[in-house]
Amino acid sequence: MSNKFLPKPIVLQLFRRLRVQGFRLGINEYLAALDAIDGGFGASDLASLRQMLTMLWCHSIDEQRQFAKIFTEIPAQSSPIERIDKNDPPVARSQSNSPAKPPEPLPPAHSTTETQSEKSVEPEFSPVPWQSPLLPMDGEDLPELHTYHPLSRRSMAYGWRFLSRKVAVGVPDVLNVTATVQKAARQGFFLAPVYQRRLVNLAKVLILVDRGGSMTPLHRFTRDFVETALLPGVFPEDSVLVGYFHNFPTDYLYEDERLTMPRVAAELLAECDAETSVLIVSDAGAARGFRRMERIRKTTDFLVKLKRQSNLICWLNPLPIERWQGSSAEVIAYLVQMEQMNADGLGNAIDVVRGQTVDGISRRVA
Amino acid sequence: MSNAKRYTFTGDSSHRPPDSHDDAPHKAEPYLADPELIEAVNLAIYLRRPLLLEGEAGCGKTRLASAVAYELGLPLYRWNIRSDTKALEGQYTYDAILRLYDVQTKQFDINPPRDPSDVQAYCKLGAIGKAFELVDRPAVVLIDEIDKADQDFPNDLLTVLDQPWSFFIPETNQTIQATPGNEPIVIVTSNKEKGNLPAPFLRRCIYHFVKFPDDPQRLQEIVAQHYRDREAKAQPKSSLITEASKRFLAVRQAKSWVKTPGTSEFLDWVEALQNFAAKPYGLEKLKSEELLPYRDLLFKLRADWQLYGKKA
Incomplete structure (x- = not known):
């Protein structure tokens, strides 16, 4: 048992494994871990190594949980206690070469956090201001639920900021300090402060969202999409119009996401002007993969009406571009700029509805 | 980094060096850190x-910084983040308006408080700026409630809090660099x-x-630590603390509160039990009563307050 504990090969192996698992770690984080080991952190045994790496590499309770699981697998394979030959690269060995002394089983990290979240809760009525439970369970990052995650709420909120049209309006009432000082310096005396007009975001947005049916599994994203646009401070008040539809937009749109309050589409369109940015969120039939003439025709009718109001239109398709092929989405993508609803696609869409041309490459399905 | 003095935090405030910095906290911070945190x-x-x-909230995140600064004898610069805080404010602020004002009043004022030709007088360093200026020792910088700020804020900080640990002040044409x-x-x-911090x-x-x-x-240890440095106040009897922490934990675990009472609520509550009335709250009374006394200290939301009342 006097064998020396060699943490560095384990660190390398873990680092590579975690990167595969989607941990956002850079080479700097790897070097920092080596640095920490040189400084005596986590250099004594597996438990302390685990603790150190958890602090350095995991940035949420979820990641800590994933890490704990991966950690129990890795050292069991490399078995650092037997390994003294440094030249031997610590690649995973076959299971037959099972370690003589498996590392002490680490307690699953669940125990502490789960007790908090899975605390027995009797269902009860309570007054309204109910908030989502506190941080430990931002369960959205659980690996088992990691199926489709096209666009995070954060990147939506971030994307909206680029859709602003700043115009100087009203009476000049904002003090321009630099210009004032410069003017005073040029004249040699101070006469009057220099004012400028206030920059106001005059962007106007119409969001049309497909609800129900094939869009049901994506409701979370569309809800986030609308919510982030309506956050205070993102756009000026009353400048975001939202309409909901089922499958394809028709002469009637809905005001609520449950599709219970119909509204004549022409009324909503009348509120738009040539500067209004229009974003349509729908799978356009790509989810089920059908190509239906009715859908295409109805959508075309609507788009023609829409284009009389504004040409700043972009279609956001939450399904990956490979799925558009052969479905109605492929056809609709010829009628209107269609972008996949991921971070890149949102960026392009925002550019389109701002009136900027996207780079020459056509993103439409060939 | 190798030749500089290595600082180690132990969680024991008695390790404070005699030559601690003037800006270091002067009062010991009663703080009980668990080994992992240390x-x-x-x-x-x-x-x-x-x-x-x-x-x-109320689990002692903010307090840790003063505990660290106190024990190591290092200056503590606290930077409270508000929703409109800009990353630059942590480095420096430049008061152009004051300078303009001084230029104007110079001809009338015989003893101007500042000389407008001296740009330094209008440049004030923020928490990070002050920390960078220290030569002989590092400073502890507390950036409190970073999630309150704008989404870009943490990213703006990144460039400053990394190699080469320096920033430039265009107004004074100076570069401030940490030793x-x-x-x-x-x-x-x-x-x-407000959601996650940027990756x-x-x-x-x-x-x-x-x-x-x-x-x-653990709760008892925290209470003992809390009262150790405050001799003026009478310390509660250990039997009272035991009973109080038992009941408190039961309440914490009983229901899913909207805002679960934390350590700071607990300490306030123990203080009320001990010193609010003329004499400490009766132990038997605390044991037998169904509802906790002074629940105003524990529940800060209407929903929780009502839920707790209903339980009895």
């Missing part, structure tokens, strides 16, 4: 990466109130989740 602090000090603390080896120890707290920022940080001490023994 390790995290030391790792952050060693690697000079920001230590990001998350956890429920190598004495880069500040940065402690960041967050409530995750590039997280990647740089050492992350620790401050848990509530769900153990009566």
Whole structure:
């Protein structure tokens, strides 16, 4: 048992494994871990190594949980206690070469956090201001639920900021300090402060969202999409119009996401002007993969009406571009700029509805 | 980093060096850090990466910074983040208006308070700026409630809190750089109130989740620590603390509160039990009563308050 504990090969192996698992770690984080080991952190045994790496590499309770699981697998394979030959690269060995002394089983990290979240809760009525439970369970990052995650709420909120049209309006009432000082310096005396007009975001947005049916599994994203646009401070008040539809937009749109309050589409369109940015969120039939003439025709009718109001239109398709092929989405993508609803696609869409041309490459399905 | 003095936090305030800095906290911070947290602090000090603390409100995230600064005798610069805080404010602020004003009043004022030709008089360093200026030792910089700020804020900080640990002030044409080896120890707290922090920022940080001490023994130690440095106040009897922590933990675990009472609520509540009335709250009474006394201190939301009342 006097064998020396060699943490560095384990660190390398873990680092590579975690990167595969989607941990956002850079080479700097790897070097920092080596640095920490040189400084005596986590250099004594597996438990302390685990603790150190958890602090350095995991940035949420979820990641800590994933890490704990991966950690129990890795050292069991490399078995650092037997390994003294440094030249031997610590690649995973076959299971037959099972370690003589498996590392002490680490307690699953669940125990502490789960007790908090899975605390027995009797269902009860309570007054309204109910908030989502506190941080430990931002369960959205659980690996088992990691199926489709096209666009995070954060990147939506971030994307909206680029859709602003700043115009100087009203009476000049904002003090321009630099210009004032410069003017005073040029004249040699101070006469009057220099004012400028206030920059106001005059962007106007119409969001049309497909609800129900094939869009049901994506409701979370569309809800986030609308919510982030309506956050205070993102756009000026009353400048975001939202309409909901089922499958394809028709002469009637809905005001609520449950599709219970119909509204004549022409009324909503009348509120738009040539500067209004229009974003349509729908799978356009790509989810089920059908190509239906009715859908295409109805959508075309609507788009023609829409284009009389504004040409700043972009279609956001939450399904990956490979799925558009052969479905109605492929056809609709010829009628209107269609972008996949991921971070890149949102960026392009925002550019389109701002009136900027996207780079020459056509993103439409060939 | 190798030739500089290595600082180690132990969680014991008696290790304070005699030559502590003037800006260091003068009052000992009663703080009981668990070993994992101590390790995290030391790792952050060693690697000079920001230590990001998350956890429920009232679990002592903010207090840790003064405990660290007190024990190591290092100056503490606290930077409270508001929703309109800009990253630049932590480095410096430049008061152009005051300078303009001084230029104007100079001809009438015989003894002007500042000389407008001296640009330095209008440049004030922020928490990070002050920490960078220290030559002989690192400073502890507390960036409190970073999640309150704008989304870009943490990313703006990144460039400053990394090699080469310097920033430029165009107004004075100066570069402020931290002394190598004495880069500040940065402690960041967050409530995750407005969603996640950006990934590039997280990647740089050492992350620790401050848990509530769900153990009566631990709670008692915290109370003892809390009262040790405050001799003026009468310390509650240990039997009262035992009973209080037992009941408190039961309440904490009983229901899913909207805002679960934390350590700071508990300490306030113990203080009320002990010193609010003419004499401490009766032990038997506390044991037998169904509803806790002074529940105003524990529940801060209408929903919780009503839920607790209904339970009885």
